[in-house]
Amino acid sequence: MFATVLFYLFAGVAIGGALGVVLAKSPVASLLMMVVSLGSVAGTFVLMEAHFLAAVQVIVYAGAIMVLFMFVIMLLNLGHDYEQDVKMGAFAVVSFAVVGVMAGMLATRFGGLEGDGPAAGAIAIDAALAEHGAVGAIGQTLFTDYVVPFEITGILLLVAIVGALALAKRNVA
Amino acid sequence: MDYQPISGIPALIAMSLKVTVIFTVVMLVVAYTTLAERRVSAWIQDRSGPNRVGPGGLLQPIADGIKNFLKEETLPATASRVFFVLAPMLTIVPALVTFAVIPIAAPLPTPWGVVDMIIADVPIGILYVLAVSSLGVYGLVLGGWASNNKYAFLGGLRASAQMVSYEVALGLSLVTVLMLTGSVTLTEMVWQQQQLDVWFALPLSLAFIFFLISAFAETNRLPFDMPESESELVTGYHTEYSSMKFSMYMIAEFGHMVTASALMATLFFGGWDLPGMWDDAFWYQGQLIKGFASDGSVLLAAPAVWKTLITFGAFALKTSIFLLIYIWVRWTLPRFRYDQVMALGWKVMLPVALAYVMVMAGTILSLDEVGLQWGFFYGMVLTAVSALCTLFFLLFIDRGHTIVGAAALERQKRTVHLPRRASAPTPPPAPVAAGQEAR
Numbered sequence: 082m083f084a085t086v087l088f089y090l091f092a093g094v095a096i097g098g099a100l101g102v103v104l105a106k107s108p109v110a111s112l113l114m115m116v117v118s119l120g121s122v123a124g125t126f127v128l129m130e131a132h133f134l135a136a137v138q139v140i141v142y143a144g145a146i147m148v149l150f151m152f153v154i155m156l157l158n159l160g161h162d163y164e165q166d167v168k169m170g171a172f173a174v175v176s177f178a179v180v181g182v183m184a185g186m187l188a189t190r191f192g193g194l195e196g197d198g199p200a201a202g203a204i205a206i207d208a209a210l211a212e213h214g215a216v217g218a219i220g221q222t223l224f225t226d227y228v229v230p231f232e233i234t235g236i237l238l239l240v241a242i243v244g245a246l247a248l249a250k251r252n253v254a
Numbered sequence: 255m256d257y258q259p260i261s262g263i264p265a266l267i268a269m270s271l272k273v274t275v276i277f278t279v280v281m282l283v284v285a286y287t288t289l290a291e292r293r294v295s296a297w298i299q300d301r302s303g304p305n306r307v308g309p310g311g312l313l314q315p316i317a318d319g320i321k322n323f324l325k326e327e328t329l330p331a332t333a334s335r336v337f338f339v340l341a342p343m344l345t346i347v348p349a350l351v352t353f354a355v356i357p358i359a360a361p362l363p364t365p366w367g368v369v370d371m372i373i374a375d376v377p378i379g380i381l382y383v384l385a386v387s388s389l390g391v392y393g394l395v396l397g398g399w400a401s402n403n404k405y406a407f408l409g410g411l412r413a414s415a416q417m418v419s420y421e422v423a424l425g426l427s428l429v430t431v432l433m434l435t436g437s438v439t440l441t442e443m444v445w446q447q448q449q450l451d452v453w454f455a456l457p458l459s460l461a462f463i464f465f466l467i468s469a470f471a472e473t474n475r476l477p478f479d480m481p482e483s484e485s486e487l488v489t490g491y492h493t494e495y496s497s498m499k500f501s502m503y504m505i506a507e508f509g510h511m512v513t514a515s516a517l518m519a520t521l522f523f524g525g526w527d528l529p530g531m532w533d534d535a536f537w538y539q540g541q542l543i544k545g546f547a548s549d550g551s552v553l554l555a556a557p558a559v560w561k562t563l564i565t566f567g568a569f570a571l572k573t574s575i576f577l578l579i580y581i582w583v584r585w586t587l588p589r590f591r592y593d594q595v596m597a598l599g600w601k602v603m604l605p606v607a608l609a610y611v612m613v614m615a616g617t618i619l620s621l622d623e624v625g626l627q628w629g630f631f632y633g634m635v636l637t638a639v640s641a642l643c644t645l646f647f648l649l650f651i652d653r654g655h656t657i658v659g660a661a662a663l664e665r666q667k668r669t670v671h672l673p674r675r676a677s678a679p680t681p682p683p684a685p686v687a688a689g690q691e692a693r
Contacts, residue, residue, distance in 0.1 A: 107334075109334075109337065109396075109399065110337075113392075113396075116389075116392070132376065132377050132378040132381075133378055133381070135378075135385075136378045136381035136382060136384070136385045137381075139385035139386075139388070139389065140381065140384050140385045140388055143385075143388070143389060144384075144385060144388025144389055144391075144421075145388065145418065145421070148388075148391055148392070148395070148414055148417075148418055149418070151392070151395055151414065152395075152411065152414050152415070155395065155399050155407070155410070155411065156411070210377075214377060214437060214438070214439075215377035215378050215438070216378065216381070216437075216438050
């Protein structure tokens, strides 16, 4: 009961924050709305007993990436001259249509509170949590069943870092 | 006697009591840390310090509080009103909620069950601390930006760059602790230190040094108070703030200090643990145990009120020692230059911390492969390896300035004072000590 109330609270704040990102006039307000939205998503993760995911969501997105965004926005110190670049009209219609279709597909696939999938998943998650702890449960899977995708993702990030360094260096030399 | 964790309505009451008491105590400690800072700084500088309000100045924090409430609230005409008001709130909340996951004493037995002396023993423990403290930067940056003042803005930018940089070193120094405990909850970290019979400051000495340095940087205290640096930026991000909003920034800064001190005490100095097995306690498969017998069966713990009180005293003592170190360092060391702060974080601490993680991972892995029992000897082997790493690190960052430099200076002094033959031309004294040329 209490968890349901919390879920609707977090979900509402997450959606409200996401709308705020798009609708806010000032870029800094958009950014803070995004942080609020990310934090609420982390809250729903906690309700699903995915504590590790919630912590990583806050540490990586809210605490690191959004701080860098804020750094950039403030350094550029955007005035209001960017506003004419934001084109509404056809762009808005297309994006709302795409989002609507996606929401509809998700609703037909996962709609309704009943279903056999989540219950089995929850039991498996509970067992893993009891055996390995909040971090161990995800680490165990990550480094056994999914070790190759995990390592490849690591290399992908490394490539991105090297690429960023190469691009940044070229202007200096 | 069988001990059960508290549950039901008494648990709710115990929880609200714990939240109220711990919050009040933390706020009081924050208030008296401001007094301690002023008294200790006066002591270091051979002055009297504030000693007029109350006996020995003990009521000074209350006088400061009243003053801050009664001061005029300023709102700069060009400031963004919403963000300007929001920023101090965003700073003070992360500074105070971190304390929720720190265990402060041994479990307390009550007629309704055993109460854990921690507000929330969340399964992600230290990750919660990292997550919350990473949010603390928003208040600083936002305050600097919303003030619409060049100095405040520079302070805010410095704050964000510095805190993001030192979070990396902080996280890496924690990785070794996580490897050694195999868990992220702070209660289990305290428990593992009790089982090891050595507090982690010895087996993980280099990690402790890194954590200490990064904690200074994360709390924006001297020698890392770049975001404030009075001599360059007036007072940095809170230049435009007055009365209670300024006070909230101050409370946040001192709250961060208290939390960081409590964390250092918990992670590296055993938390509420005292030497010996008499106070050890941990929930293991529904039982409160104090250890394992040699045949693997559990030894049940006997919690007592006096044990809780004494262990809380130990925790308070350890925390206040770190608070004293914070103050001591502030009034001893000069401020870094900004590029030095960045160079130390990215070019020294990051690679060395990574190398240290590798070394410790290798050591722990080989000790486990050999099959050494988790205990005092295990800790001693790790201590030896860490001591070597720490020694190399200290020699490396010293760059011949202090250790070698002093000896060279001494040699130079002797050559100058030796009796010389009249015919020989006087050798010019070396302009700098040998070790300092590499600067």
